[in-house]
Amino acid sequence: MNSELSSQQVKDIGEQGLLERLQRFCPPKIIGDDAAVLETAPGQSLVVTTDVLVDGVHFSNITTSPEDAGWRAAAANLSDLAAMGASPLGITVGLGLPGELRVSWVERLYQGMTECLQKYNTPIVGGDVVRSPVTTLAITAFGQVNPSQIIRRSAAVVGDAIVVTGVHGASHAGLELLLHPELGQNLNNEEKTALIRAHQRPQPRLDVLRILWKILTPNSKLSIAGMDSSDGLADAIIQICRASGVGAVLEHRQIPVPKTFNHWLTPDQALKYALYGGEDFELVLCLPQELASGLVQHLGKGAAIAGRITAGSTVILHDEQKKFPDQVLNLSQGFQHFSQ
Amino acid sequence: MNSELSSQQVKDIGEQGLLERLQRFCPPKIIGDDAAVLETAPGQSLVVTTDVLVDGVHFSNITTSPEDAGWRAAAANLSDLAAMGASPLGITVGLGLPGELRVSWVERLYQGMTECLQKYNTPIVGGDVVRSPVTTLAITAFGQVNPSQIIRRSAAVVGDAIVVTGVHGASHAGLELLLHPELGQNLNNEEKTALIRAHQRPQPRLDVLRILWKILTPNSKLSIAGMDSSDGLADAIIQICRASGVGAVLEHRQIPVPKTFNHWLTPDQALKYALYGGEDFELVLCLPQELASGLVQHLGKGAAIAGRITAGSTVILHDEQKKFPDQVLNLSQGFQHFSQ
Numbered sequence: 001m002n003s004e005l006s007s008q009q010v011k012d013i014g015e016q017g018l019l020e021r022l023q024r025f026c027p028p029k030i031i032g033d034d035a036a037v038l039e040t041a042p043g044q045s046l047v048v049t050t051d052v053l054v055d056g057v058h059f060s061n062i063t064t065s066p067e068d069a070g071w072r073a074a075a076a077n078l079s080d081l082a083a084m085g086a087s088p089l090g091i092t093v094g095l096g097l098p099g100e101l102r103v104s105w106v107e108r109l110y111q112g113m114t115e116c117l118q119k120y121n122t123p124i125v126g127g128d129v130v131r132s133p134v135t136t137l138a139i140t141a142f143g144q145v146n147p148s149q150i151i152r153r154s155a156a157v158v159g160d161a162i163v164v165t166g167v168h169g170a171s172h173a174g175l176e177l178l179l180h181p182e183l184g185q186n187l188n189n190e191e192k193t194a195l196i197r198a199h200q201r202p203q204p205r206l207d208v209l210r211i212l213w214k215i216l217t218p219n220s221k222l223s224i225a226g227m228d229s230s231d232g233l234a235d236a237i238i239q240i241c242r243a244s245g246v247g248a249v250l251e252h253r254q255i256p257v258p259k260t261f262n263h264w265l266t267p268d269q270a271l272k273y274a275l276y277g278g279e280d281f282e283l284v285l286c287l288p289q290e291l292a293s294g295l296v297q298h299l300g301k302g303a304a305i306a307g308r309i310t311a312g313s314t315v316i317l318h319d320e321q322k323k324f325p326d327q328v329l330n331l332s333q334g335f336q337h338f339s340q
Numbered sequence: 341m342n343s344e345l346s347s348q349q350v351k352d353i354g355e356q357g358l359l360e361r362l363q364r365f366c367p368p369k370i371i372g373d374d375a376a377v378l379e380t381a382p383g384q385s386l387v388v389t390t391d392v393l394v395d396g397v398h399f400s401n402i403t404t405s406p407e408d409a410g411w412r413a414a415a416a417n418l419s420d421l422a423a424m425g426a427s428p429l430g431i432t433v434g435l436g437l438p439g440e441l442r443v444s445w446v447e448r449l450y451q452g453m454t455e456c457l458q459k460y461n462t463p464i465v466g467g468d469v470v471r472s473p474v475t476t477l478a479i480t481a482f483g484q485v486n487p488s489q490i491i492r493r494s495a496a497v498v499g500d501a502i503v504v505t506g507v508h509g510a511s512h513a514g515l516e517l518l519l520h521p522e523l524g525q526n527l528n529n530e531e532k533t534a535l536i537r538a539h540q541r542p543q544p545r546l547d548v549l550r551i552l553w554k555i556l557t558p559n560s561k562l563s564i565a566g567m568d569s570s571d572g573l574a575d576a577i578i579q580i581c582r583a584s585g586v587g588a589v590l591e592h593r594q595i596p597v598p599k600t601f602n603h604w605l606t607p608d609q610a611l612k613y614a615l616y617g618g619e620d621f622e623l624v625l626c627l628p629q630e631l632a633s634g635l636v637q638h639l640g641k642g643a644a645i646a647g648r649i650t651a652g653s654t655v656i657l658h659d660e661q662k663k664f665p666d667q668v669l670n671l672s673q674g675f676q677h678f679s680q
Contacts, residue, residue, distance in 0.1 A: 033492055033567070035483075045379055048378065048466055049374060049375035050433075052434035054472040081375060086375065094392035096392050096394050130392045131397050132474060136394075140388075153374075227373070
């Protein structure tokens with residue numbers, strides 16, 4: 001890229017000019033009318049989710065390159081679809097941009113976004129670009145799901161095992177390392193890179209769905225409860241319990257954390273990162289014990305049965321080794337806990 | 341509303357608190373999971389459109405109450421669906437809000453939005469509320485359309501009549517009256533109110549589709565070309581001609597304008613308002629002459645055949661009374677024309 005191009009600002013080419021530049025990230029023929037048209041498969045329900053991200057609030061040039069901001073925004077929305085059991089159909093991208101923003105920043109944002117989307121065969125099908133004093137990114141993702149396979153927060157029943165599809169705390173650890181590199185002095189480069197990558201390039205767990213439906217075929221009338229852990233593992237379990245009118249017991253030692261944590265963090269720190277760190281974008285699923293074991297086996301590394309659904313309404317953190325006393329988790333306690 | 345409530349700010353109740361307050365504008369049961377689930381009819385294609393609106397750029401407290409800003413945002417998105425031939429299924433609303441913004445402002449925005457949406461049986465099915473230094477509204481609307489009835493810009497053919505579904509220029513006249521009340525001294529109150537209302541409460545022409553499909557049944561294989569006139573009537577016709585590789589002749593006296601214009605504006609001003617004013621949210625449709633006549637008859641007041649599609653690529657404004665010389669319309673000329 002020559003220096004003239006790389007210093008070009010949004011106001012130099014205008015919203016319309018920028019939209020034309022961004023069209024190479026979208027499938028041809030989909031753009032050009034007042035709205036995009038997409039095919040859905042017969043008998044499928046439509047699933048829709050939306051996120052707004054604001055510069056300085058949800059992303060920042062300090063810890064996040066434009067490519068990573070784009071990847072993370074796409075991943076978060078695809079994760080919401082995965083959390084409903086839905087396959088993605090497409091996303092729309094609304095951008096509010098200051099005139100002084102570099103065009104190359106926007107192109108790099110789209111580059112990261114499409115890198116993530118292409119991994120899951122998801123096109124950008126529409127968008128809007130407008131002038132705004134603050135860089136703002138509004139993504140709406142839509143997908144489709146067989147109505148019998150919708151995953152809902154409200155479907156957990158007493159006795160269900162709680163499956164966590166991967167390790168928790170890695171994304172928060174990566175963010176901490178970006179903000180305070182000195183924290184990483186006891187980690188080797190590979191360990192640091194892995195944690196930072198977990199923060200910058202989270203993987204929405206759409207792959208879990210294929211395995212889930214394979215295991216469930218003989219029990220297809222079963223409703224699976226679940227959501228993603230974007231706001232933290234504790235939050236996910238509490239939200240599921242609230243929506244389902246049940247409680248849960250989490251087993252301290254069964255909560256999967258990155259191996260690195262064992263020699264890098266105290267057990268208490270590791271627990272905080274895992275429960276309250278957020279943005280790991282794993283799925284938390286509640287299903288009968290036997291199916292849960294099968295799912296964890298198929299998922300492999302990081303997946304675990306982290307607890308079980310109980311009667312009542314409390315979510316208890318239990319340590320079978322009795323090193324920690326039982327703790328009742330709730331959302332406000334969670335956040336206080338983390339900010340200590 | 342007591343004064344304590346009316347002065348409450350977004351930061352007093354937080355994003356989560358505000359989301360809870362706004363849920364009364366949404367159908368129960370649709371909200372609560374990571375994403376919303378909607379049914380689509382078998383065999384229909386999904387249509388998606390998105391708009392971002394920024395305080396000070398797209399709306400302003402000077403001319404627009406929060407209710408009107410909400411109505412207009414919803415209407416613009418429904419109009420994009422109508423322009424594709426699609427029936428609305430729902431919208432998602434992403435909000436970026438400064439902490440200092442009054443909660444009542446947001447509730448009034450939602451009030452106006454749902455007033456418009458309810459008229460067209462369209463639910464708000466999801467949303468996101470985040471902190472932002474500038475009030476930002478990102479709406480994504482989705483609808484469904486029988487694939488054989490998709491209206492596209494690219495489907496105009498030589499000989500088609502150009503149907504305009506209603507008067508043009510009223511919205512811009514209303515905005516001018518709000519900004520410069522002194523311009524209205526030759527208008528009575530009823531006339532002023534009607535023009536201002538056209539600006540504040542535009543009506544997306546979803547009603548046109550029902551009439552269109554009734555008229556078209558015997559010719560159902562016919563592709564209709566069209567778009568909405570949100571960016572002005574001249575823009576709509578030029579866009580259709582560009583996408584279809586055709587030209588057009590517009591007949592000056594056939595362009596429908598509000599009756600008020602005849603005794604209030606010079607013919608030249610009236611023409612500028614009609615061609616370049618924008619935000620009338622009417623439909624511009626291209627179809628065979630006979631069907632066009634039937635459609636105009638069914639639509640009644642304001643609807644007209646304003647011209648015809650020709651070979652070539654120029655869009656000519658013609659005056660059969662020869663008071664004005666023929667003019668070739670193009671987009672940049674349009675804007676220059678209007679800014680004179």
